Amino acid sequence: MIPLLRHIFRTGILTEPTQDVEAGAERELDRLQGEILHVLGRALTIREVDAGSCNGCELEVHALNNPYYNLEGRGIKFVASPRHADMLLVSGPVTKNMENALLRAYECTPDPKLVVAIGDCGCTGGVFGESYASCGRVSNVIPVDVVVPGCPPTPLDLLRGILTAVARQK
Amino acid sequence: MYFCDDISIEFTRQPGLGAPVWRGRAGSGAQLRSFADSARRSGARIAAIWGADRRQQGEGFRLHCVFGVEAGHLWLSLDLPADAPSFPDLADIFTAANRMQRAMRDMVGIAIEGGDQRPWLRHGGWPADWYPLRHDAGAPPESPNQPTDYEFVKVGGEGAHEIPVGPIHAGIIEPGHFRFSVVGERVLRLEQRLGYQHKGVEKLFIGADVARGATLVGRISGDSTCAYAWAYADAVESACGVEPPPRALALRALMLERERVANHLGDLGALGNDAAFAFGLTQFFALKEKWVRVNQALFGHRFLMDRIVPGGVASDIDADGLAAIVEQCATIGVELAKLRNLYDEHSGLQDRFATTGIIDSELARELSLSGMAARATGMLLDGRAHRQGYTPPPPYAALGVRPATDERGDVAARVAVRFDEINESLRLLRQIAVSLPAGAIRVELAPVPGGSGLGVVEGWRGEVVVGVEFDGEGRLARVHPHDPSWQAWLALEHAVLRDIVPDFPLINKSFNLSYSGVDL
Numbered sequence: 001m002i003p004l005l006r007h008i009f010r011t012g013i014l015t016e017p018t019q020d021v022e023a024g025a026e027r028e029l030d031r032l033q034g035e036i037l038h039v040l041g042r043a044l045t046i047r048e049v050d051a052g053s054c055n056g057c058e059l060e061v062h063a064l065n066n067p068y069y070n071l072e073g074r075g076i077k078f079v080a081s082p083r084h085a086d087m088l089l090v091s092g093p094v095t096k097n098m099e100n101a102l103l104r105a106y107e108c109t110p111d112p113k114l115v116v117a118i119g120d121c122g123c124t125g126g127v128f129g130e131s132y133a134s135c136g137r138v139s140n141v142i143p144v145d146v147v148v149p150g151c152p153p154t155p156l157d158l159l160r161g162i163l164t165a166v167a168r169q170k
Numbered sequence: 171m172y173f174c175d176d177i178s179i180e181f182t183r184q185p186g187l188g189a190p191v192w193r194g195r196a197g198s199g200a201q202l203r204s205f206a207d208s209a210r211r212s213g214a215r216i217a218a219i220w221g222a223d224r225r226q227q228g229e230g231f232r233l234h235c236v237f238g239v240e241a242g243h244l245w246l247s248l249d250l251p252a253d254a255p256s257f258p259d260l261a262d263i264f265t266a267a268n269r270m271q272r273a274m275r276d277m278v279g280i281a282i283e284g285g286d287q288r289p290w291l292r293h294g295g296w297p298a299d300w301y302p303l304r305h306d307a308g309a310p311p312e313s314p315n316q317p318t319d320y321e322f323v324k325v326g327g328e329g330a331h332e333i334p335v336g337p338i339h340a341g342i343i344e345p346g347h348f349r350f351s352v353v354g355e356r357v358l359r360l361e362q363r364l365g366y367q368h369k370g371v372e373k374l375f376i377g378a379d380v381a382r383g384a385t386l387v388g389r390i391s392g393d394s395t396c397a398y399a400w401a402y403a404d405a406v407e408s409a410c411g412v413e414p415p416p417r418a419l420a421l422r423a424l425m426l427e428r429e430r431v432a433n434h435l436g437d438l439g440a441l442g443n444d445a446a447f448a449f450g451l452t453q454f455f456a457l458k459e460k461w462v463r464v465n466q467a468l469f470g471h472r473f474l475m476d477r478i479v480p481g482g483v484a485s486d487i488d489a490d491g492l493a494a495i496v497e498q499c500a501t502i503g504v505e506l507a508k509l510r511n512l513y514d515e516h517s518g519l520q521d522r523f524a525t526t527g528i529i530d531s532e533l534a535r536e537l538s539l540s541g542m543a544a545r546a547t548g549m550l551l552d553g554r555a556h557r558q559g560y561t562p563p564p565p566y567a568a569l570g571v572r573p574a575t576d577e578r579g580d581v582a583a584r585v586a587v588r589f590d591e592i593n594e595s596l597r598l599l600r601q602i603a604v605s606l607p608a609g610a611i612r613v614e615l616a617p618v619p620g621g622s623g624l625g626v627v628e629g630w631r632g633e634v635v636v637g638v639e640f641d642g643e644g645r646l647a648r649v650h651p652h653d654p655s656w657q658a659w660l661a662l663e664h665a666v667l668r669d670i671v672p673d674f675p676l677i678n679k680s681f682n683l684s685y686s687g688v689d690l
Contacts, residue, residue, distance in 0.1 A: 004449065004512055014456050048342045052369050054686045056392025056473060061342050062436065063462075066455035080340035096295030096315055097366045097689075098345055101337045127385055132302050132310040133295065133370030151475065152392065 015070040043075040044166060047085035047109065051102045051141075052095035052134065056152040057119040061089065063155045076162065082106075087114040087165065089158075090142075092122035094135040106142040114165045116146045118158060123147040145169070173244055174208040177201065181244060187413050188404030189553055189563045189626040190242030195249075199283075202235065202248050203258045214239045215538035216264035217626070218635045218652035219271055221278035223304045224249075227642070231255040231280055234650070236624065236635055238540065240559045245624050245637070250280060259285030266538040266657045273690075277303045277372060291365045291689065294318040302373050303648075325351035325359050333671065337366045341675075344685035348674075355670040360663045367689035375649035380406055380480050380617055383646050387636065388475050390651045391687035396422075396429040397629030398636065398651060399478035404563075404625030405638035406480040412615045416607040418482030420565045424495070424602045425474045425483070427595040430630040431502075432461050432473070434588040434595075437682050441585060442513065444676040445522040453509055457502060464498055482612030492603040499596040499603075506596075510589050523582035527665040527677030530579050537660045541632020542591065543681055546584040548577035553628035569598055584680040591630075617644035631655060631684065653687030 048061055064071045065078070079085050082105040094102055106115070117138035120126035125136030138144050145168060148161035171181045171192060179201070181192035196202040206216075215238035222232045230252040237244045250257065259282050261268035271282050272290035279301035292298065294317045296310040322332075330353050337345035345366040351359040371390060375383055387402040388395045400422050407414060414422075435458040442450020462472040468491045469477050477485050487495075513519055529539075531547040544551050551557075552573035554566040561567055574590030576583035622639040632654025641647035658681055665677050 003515075007453070007508060007512060008449065011453065011456070049338055050342075050344045050367075052367055052686075053344070054389040054392040055344055055684065056389065056395070056475070058342055058344065059393060059436075059473060063455070063459060065451075066459045067452055068456065068459045078342060082338075093369055095367060095369045095689075097293045097317075097368050098337065099295075099315055100317055101345065101366070105338055127389055128369045128371065128374065131370040131373065133368050133373075151389075152473075154472070 014067040015073060016068055043077055044087060044162070045077050045079045045085050046087045046089050046162070047079055047082045047105065048089045048091075049082075049102060049105050050091050051098045051138065052093050052128075053091035053119060053121060057091035057122070060152045060155050060158060061118075064158055069155045069159060071159070082108040083110065085109050085113070087116060087162070088142075089116050089118060089162070090122055090138045091119050092117065092136070092138045093125045093128045093130075094138055094141045096133050096135060099135055099141055102141055112169065114146075114169060115142055115144045116148060116161050116165050117144045118148045118153055118161065120149050120151045123149045126151065173239060174205055174212070177205050177208055179205055179246065184245070184408050184623060185411060186404060186408030186623065187419065187564055188408060190561070191245055191408075191624045191626065192242065193245045193247070195247055199248065199256075199258045202233075202246065203260065203263070205246065206235070206237075206260050206263045209237050209239065209244070210263050212239075213535065214244075215535070215540065215657075216260070216267050216270070217243055217538070217540075217633060218637065218650065219260075219267060219274055220637065220650035220652075221274040221280045221303075222639065222648040223278060225252050226305050231278065233257050233274075233280060234637060235260075236637070236652075238538070238633065240557070242560060243624065243626050243635070254281070255279070256281035256283050258283045261285050264538055265536055266660055270656060277301060279304060288321060289318070291368045293365055302370060303376070305376075320363050322349045322361050322363070323359065327353070329353045330358060346685050350671060350674075352671060355672070357666045357669060357671060357674070360666050362659055362663060364659070364685060365689050367686040369690070371690045372650065375646050377641075378646045380615065380646070383638075383649055384479050385476065387649065387651060390690070391653055391684040392473065392475075393433055394429065394629045394631065394634060394653070394684065394687065395473055395475045396425045396478055397627045397634040399476070400426060401625035401627040401634045401636035402638065402649070402651070403478055403480045404627065405623040405636050407615065408623030408625070409621035409638055409640060410615050410618050412481060412613060414482045414613060415610045416565070417609045418611045420602050420606050421483045421487065421611060422478050423565050423569070424599060425469070425477055426627065426629070427598050427602075428461070428465060429474060431592050431595045432458055432465075433630045433682075434592050435461060437679065438585065438588055440679050440682070441523075441581070441676065442519065444679050445519050447516065447519050450509070450513065450519075457505055461498070461502065464494060468494065479612070481615040482610070484612070486611050487606075492606060495603045496600050499599050503593065503596050506589070506592060513585070520582065522676060523585055524580060526581045526669055526673050527680060528578075528580045528668060529661050529665050531577075533664055534661065537664075538657045539632070539661050540657065541628070541654045542587055542630065543584060543658050543661055544632065545573060545575045546587045547579040548575055550575055553626060553633060565602070569601055571598065581676060581680040619644045629654065631682075632658065651687070651690070653684050655683035655685075655688050658683050659688065
């Protein structure tokens with residue numbers, strides 16, 4: 001146990017003050033973070049749905065939970081069920097084989113619900129577009145509040161998109 | 171060259187600097203089957219199966235099978251008639267052929283004679299008699315996107331019941347369906363149904379140019395973008411008779427090893443987390459973040475997408491960049507050693523890892539398994555390393571890769587192999603950085619009409635295979651990417667059988683397979 005605690009102590013706090021993350025974004029992020037509490041009056045819970053991605057977007061959603069971005073420290077938590085979620089974070093393109101599952105996840109999410117489409121494919125269909133197997137962008141299947149482009153979008157872009165969606169709902 | 175004494179199929183070595191590939195033609199379905207049978211008995215693996223519509227070239231259909239043998243890979247093709255093409259079921263010879271041939275049937279409409287006839291990639295989004303990869307397929311007929319029932323194998327007996335999971339899983343993970351048959355908490359059977367990530371990539375390759383093909387292939391499975399890009403580049407370069415410069419090859423290896431380390435770091439953290447050791451997730455994800463930030467700083471992309479291109483690489487590196495890599499390898503190496511000690515000495519963690527999710531080398535051979543999971547059963551199979559009768563492609567031939575193996579075959583073995591592989595990759599990265607050849611990083615490349623090639627690269631999961639064919643105008647006629655997860659998904663079905671349902675997430679993570687890579 002002592003070596004473990006020593007390691008934790010030596011690692012220290014890695015979470016970056018927002019000004020280090022990106023100059024000028026500090027105020028915006030702090031303000032938006034305050035708005036989450038103001039708008040929701042509580043933490044934000046997110047259900048991530050991969051509706052057909054190459055798994056690149058998921059690598060960056062995972063990174064959001066690393067100590068550098070410290071998503072949970074901002075009061076934002078990923079949950080297992082859409083029934084427990086305030087927001088769906090959806091990567092695309094939406095495949096035909098996932099269309100029904102995505103619709104059902106959307107229906108299961110209680111109102112008022114937010115949808116953030118992530119990645120170039122979630123925003124526009126990306127390199128895969130629309131085809132016999134792909135419905136293309138997420139908004140072709142469910143209503144979308146905010147899009148976060150990028151291939152994949154960086155963790156900071158994702159964070160900003162999530163907070164923007166919350167602020168817009170105000 | 172003949173690979174089976176009793177079957178007169180002559181193989182010729184494919185040109186190029188990629189992993190060794192020999193090509194041959196089977197004269198009939200029966201000959202293909204006897205070859206497969208004979209190859210299996212001499213220890214071969216099935217590495218990929220796909221089909222192509224060649225009626226526009228005035229031919230019929232063509233079936234492609236790739237076998238992994240001691241010396242490298244054998245690419246065997248069989249021409250089939252334009253009318254009612256079919257081929258004999260190979261799944262009784264190679265278990266892993268089952269899903270590959272069903273996917274081919276769904277995509278190209280080459281019928282399987284006997285065996286499992288259930289659809290694989292087609293879930294009901296388009297009609298059963300419409301085949302997307304046929305050149306005259308046209309737009310799919312209007313039909314409601316109604317998921318079809320899938321006949322899972324039923325397990326009977328008193329108290330036996332099913333637990334359906336997915337396609338949307340509880341975590342931040344790709345979609346797929348798992349059907350557990352259980353009694354109490356014991357798993358009697360696991361059957362997967364995949365295909366949910368099927369976004370029609372193979373059709374998008376048809377008629378595309380080389381550059382568009384490279385963009386697509388880098389997004390078959392985002393976590394293996396370097397492996398796919400390199401395998402595709404090898405295939406295109408072989409087809410075009412082009413050899414990339416030595417500096418480009420060294421940089422490709424540098425990127426592939428960085429991809430391997432990034433994924434192993436992330437998975438080691440997630441494995442700790444799945445055994446309720448959140449400390450591991452935090453620590454390893456911090457290391458992974460440091461790692462991918464250096465990718466961003468040196469190559470302009472956190473996961474190195476679009477950096478390996480046909481003809482060479484798209485980004486060079488300067489002396490400062492190489493120094494940064496050497497320094498990072500040293501610091502990560504020190505951190506890794508400390509964390510490994512903490513993992514090894516944590517009895518609760520080891521209790522979950524040891525004897526959980528066992529597969530043995532006999533099963534690994536039966537399932538044509540490759541890569542990290544195969545090495546964790548004691549198999550000495552690594553496309554980067556020398557073995558008897560096999561010389562790895564440059565630059566690995568000169569690097570002297572030491573493959574990591576562990577004979578236990580459980581989660582603990584896959585954890586140990588990942589630790590060892592990170593250490594070996596750190597060593598390779600330092601070696602590449604201090605001996606990087608000077609010169610160009612890319613050569614011009616012109617598509618050769620009618621040319622074709624196959625690329626095989628040892629990605630972090632295992633063997634990534636990409637087959638490429640050009641049409642008469644030098645556009646891509648057919649590209650088939652094959653992920654090592656095809657075979658490893660079957661290993662996962664077996665790995666859970668001695669364990670209980672709550673062990674599944676941990677066992678699953680120890681493999682961490684790609685859905686997108688097999689669903690295409």
